[in-house]
Each structure stands twice: as C-alpha cells, then as structure tokens.
Amino acid sequence: MIKVITYGTYDLLHHGHVRLLERAKALGDYLIVGVTSDDFDKTRGKINVQQSLEERVAAVRATGVADKVIIEEYEGQKIDDIRKYGVDIFTVGSDWIGHFDYLNEYCKVVYLPRTEGISSTELRDQKRLIKVGLVGYEKYLNKVYKECQFVNGVRINGVCTQNSRELSEELLSLDTTDSLDELLSKVDAVYIHSHPKYHYDEMKRALQAGKHVMCESPLAETERECRELIAMAQENNCVMMDSLRTAYSTAYARMLLLIKGGKIGEVVSIDATCTSLRTNSAVSGEKWGSMPAWGPTALLPIFQILGTGYSDVKITSRCENDRSVDVFSKIDITYPKAVATVKVGTGVKSEGELVIAGTQGYIYVPAPWWKTDYFEIRYENPEENRRYFYQLDGEGIRYEWVSFLKMINAFAEGKAEESAYIDNIDRSVSLAIARVMEQFNNGIDVKYI
Ligand code: C2G
Numbered sequence: 001m002i003k004v005i006t007y008g009t010y011d012l013l014h015h016g017h018v019r020l021l022e023r024a025k026a027l028g029d030y031l032i033v034g035v036t037s038d039d040f041d042k043t044r045g046k047i048n049v050q051q052s053l054e055e056r057v058a059a060v061r062a063t064g065v066a067d068k069v070i071i072e073e074y075e076g077q078k079i080d081d082i083r084k085y086g087v088d089i090f091t092v093g094s095d096w097i098g099h100f101d102y103l104n105e106y107c108k109v110v111y112l113p114r115t116e117g118i119s120s121t122e123l124r125d126q127k128r129l130i131k132v133g134l135v136g137y138e139k140y141l142n143k144v145y146k147e148c149q150f151v152n153g154v155r156i157n158g159v160c161t162q163n164s165r166e167l168s169e170e171l172l173s174l175d176t177t178d179s180l181d182e183l184l185s186k187v188d189a190v191y192i193h194s195h196p197k198y199h200y201d202e203m204k205r206a207l208q209a210g211k212h213v214m215c216e217s218p219l220a221e222t223e224r225e226c227r228e229l230i231a232m233a234q235e236n237n238c239v240m241m242d243s244l245r246t247a248y249s250t251a252y253a254r255m256l257l258l259i260k261g262g263k264i265g266e267v268v269s270i271d272a273t274c275t276s277l278r279t280n281s282a283v284s285g286e287k288w289g290s291m292p293a294w295g296p297t298a299l300l301p302i303f304q305i306l307g308t309g310y311s312d313v314k315i316t317s318r319c320e321n322d323r324s325v326d327v328f329s330k331i332d333i334t335y336p337k338a339v340a341t342v343k344v345g346t347g348v349k350s351e352g353e354l355v356i357a358g359t360q361g362y363i364y365v366p367a368p369w370w371k372t373d374y375f376e377i378r379y380e381n382p383e384e385n386r387r388y389f390y391q392l393d394g395e396g397i398r399y400e401w402v403s404f405l406k407m408i409n410a411f412a413e414g415k416a417e418e419s420a421y422i423d424n425i426d427r428s429v430s431l432a433i434a435r436v437m438e439q440f441n442n443g444i445d446v447k448y449i
Helices: 015-026 038-043 053-062 077-085 101-105 120-127 138-148 180-184 196-208 223-235 250-260 290-306 394-412 416-422 427-441
Strands: 003-008 030-036 068-072 089-093 108-112 130-136 154-160 189-193 212-216 240-243 267-275 312-319 326-334 339-345 354-358 361-365 374-379 386-389 446-448
Touching: 003 015, 003 077, 015 030, 015 089, 015 108, 030 038, 030 053, 030 077, 053 068, 068 077, 077 101, 101 108, 130 138, 130 180, 138 154, 138 189, 138 394, 154 180, 180 196, 189 196, 189 394, 196 212, 196 223, 212 394, 223 240, 223 427, 240 394, 240 427, 250 290, 250 361, 250 374, 250 386, 267 290, 290 326, 290 339, 290 354, 290 427, 312 427, 326 427, 394 416
Parallel strands: 003 030, 003 089, 030 068, 089 108, 130 154, 130 189, 189 212, 212 240, 267 339, 312 446
Antiparallel strands: 267 354, 312 326, 326 339, 354 361, 361 374, 374 386
16 A cells, blocks of 8 residues: 655645645555644744634545654654655645755656646635835834735735834835824825824724724723723724734743743742944934833833733833833832732843743743743743743734734624634733833832832
C-alpha cells in the first residue's frame, strides 16, 4: 500500500484545495492530511485564518478524500509524521516548489500544479473589505499602516492628521486631510491615535456617523465620557475597541491564563514599568506626559489580573512647568489583599520589566514587557522554574487588527455578543483606565515633586 501525506491550512475550503487532495490521493492508496493548528499558523505568519481548526478539519473530512486527518502543530513535525506513519510520498502544491526538497531523505516529494485563479486570501478579501481611515499622531500611524499590510480584508484609504510632516511616503500617497468629517465620509471604520484629550470628540463623531472605531487607550479622559461612548457604540450598532497592542501578544495572553490557573498561587503584588525617552515636541507639537503616553499600557496587567475593585490609587508625579506634562509618574494601587505599582516615564529611563508576585511563585517578564514574546515562572526551588516563548510579530499590532476585523464581521452577521469574546480588553478594564487618567488630570491624590 502506498501512503501519501499532504498538509495545509484549508481555510474557507475551495476547489483548489479539493483538487489538490484528489490528485494527492491518486498518487497512492491511502491519504493522510495534516491540518495546521491555529498556533502553528500564527508562528508561520498566517494570522487571519477565518475558520477555527475544528471547522477546517470538518471541511477536509467532508471531502471524503482523506483516509486520516492529523493536526500539524510544530515546525519539523513533517519528518516525525513521515516516519511515524511509514509515508511513501509527501505532496504539496507547486507554490512550495523546492521548499520541501529536504524531505527526499525520508520519502518521495511531489509538487502538484496549483489551481490557478482561486485562493483563500482572495476569498477572505471578498468576504469583507473594510475601508479604514487613520486619525492622529503621524509617526505611529506609519507603523500601523505597515502592520495592516499583513492583514487581508482591510484597506487603509485615508489619513486625518493635523500635521503630515512625519507621514511616510506610502501614507502621503493616500488621501490626507485635516478634516475628520471628510475622512469619515469615505470609510467604514477609523483607527484613532491622537492625544487622549481629543478621543471623546473624535470617537463621538465617528460613532454618530455609524463608523466602527478602534482607539488607543484611554478611550476618553473621564469615566463618564467613556461610559457615554460605550452606550453610543451600542446604540449605533458599531464596534468600539480599546486599543492596546500588548493585550494581543500571545505570550502576554498565555501568561494571564497561567495566572488564572493558579500557577503562582494568589497574586499579591504587581510591578510594571514603562519608559521611553522621547521629546514631547516630536509628537505633533502636542505635549504628551508619561501618563497619556504609557499609563494605559502599564495599568493593563494590573486591572486584568487584580481586577478593578481597588481600594485606593495614589499618584506621585514629577512635572515640567506645566502640571499636565509629567516626565515621570508612579502610581500606587492598593487592593484589599494586594498591591500594585506602576512607573511610567517619558523623561526618565528605567528597566521596562513586569514582575507579578504570588503566594507560590512569581512571573518575570523582561523588558520591554509590553511587546513581549517571553516570560518565566520562577519558584523558591529553581528546578521548578519554567520558561515560555511565543512568537510575536509586529508588536501585536497586526493581531489586534485581525481582532478588530473579526469584531466588525461578527456585528455585520448580527452576532454582536460574539465580538465581546474576540475583544481582549474587558469594558470594566477600559473604564478603570479612564478613571485613573481622570484622577491624574484632576490632580486628585496626586503628589507633585
Ligand atoms: N492549493 C492549490 N491551489 C490553490 C490553492 C491551494 O493547489 N489555488 C494547495 C496548496 O498548494 C497546498 C494546499 O492546497 O498544497 C493547501 O493550501 P493552504 O491551505 O493555503 O495551505 P498552505 O499554507 O499552502 O500549507 O507547510 C506546508 C503547508 O502546510 C501547506
């Protein structure tokens, strides 16, 4: 009996896939099909696969061509599978020519001609092409634009900024305007990365125009405004996403799960530091202190791990002449049974690490923890220590955009509840972040040094 094996993602299974499977089967008597797991696809750069592993496996099974379906979970697995199942022929489409020649050492390798004119990428694009406008601080928009190129289904077709001095050439070639209304008239959604004092007004206008919004945290400068926007998004049937790329880093997300699963016992203390030495003038002439620049990111793990039911928040800030521009701030948060300290700086440099201490052990995330691919769980007995690594591409930005698109789709299909599951940041966390920013802006319990 001749055994044949082939692999693929098989997202939105189409006749190109089916033809390949049929021809693969015809090469022998028994066909094994390896379907890639979501994690493996992520590490190989396929980030916006539409269907779950279960759906993709079910679709491959339903073709009736495969004798056995397996899951491909790690790099190098093909060699293991070929040996394990005694495979005679490995086959894959001609888009991979040369790539798998190394398998010749274990079995015969056959590249089958790819079917022209159809692909999962095209199907994903057809399913929904969301037109998005970028709003705000030009330097960061350049980064976001680059990251969007990895996400199918999104087209950036305009920029609204007050200062296009630092826009990249690609962005300058799009429609650039300083009028938000003009931008809103030609997009389905907007991404906002402006100074937080503009967020409320910009989001309100976007939501009133029926546009979906993803806005860098904080959503607004006061909790009341934040609540108002949440209600407005609901009334207008729009997605409103609080944007913090860290929440979409796989390592960070897995770390949260391990903590919830009790790996370090009960969490008693969290220390998070975020600093960057950038001059305020570089940011569109706006004066961004440490709190607007880093506060929301640094507060994220605190509220996601310890919850938002804190008893007390005290802030110490070192400011320039203007009290709203803090070059360094320290936030001390007390909970009934835990404490947290956040240090943020735009005029001070420190080690940007995250330490989460529990009753049984602690988690250490090295700098820069907010775009991490790695962390360690450490115990009293170092032999029990564990290290975790998860590939992170593009600082998490591209994964965040995939989630934004999935949420927009869920809304379009009338499954708004599903979008809450896709969103990695709970509304209560967004509100707590806005509340602390409001406290800082109003100088309540803030000691200036
Ligand atoms: N295919 C094809 N014609 C198309 C599209 C896809 O023949 N129009 C083939 C591909 O060449 C591949 C299979 O169908 O052999 C599955 O395609 P994908 O789901 O895109 O998976 P891919 O990323 O190519 O995975 O490590 C190798 C991979 O697992 C192959």
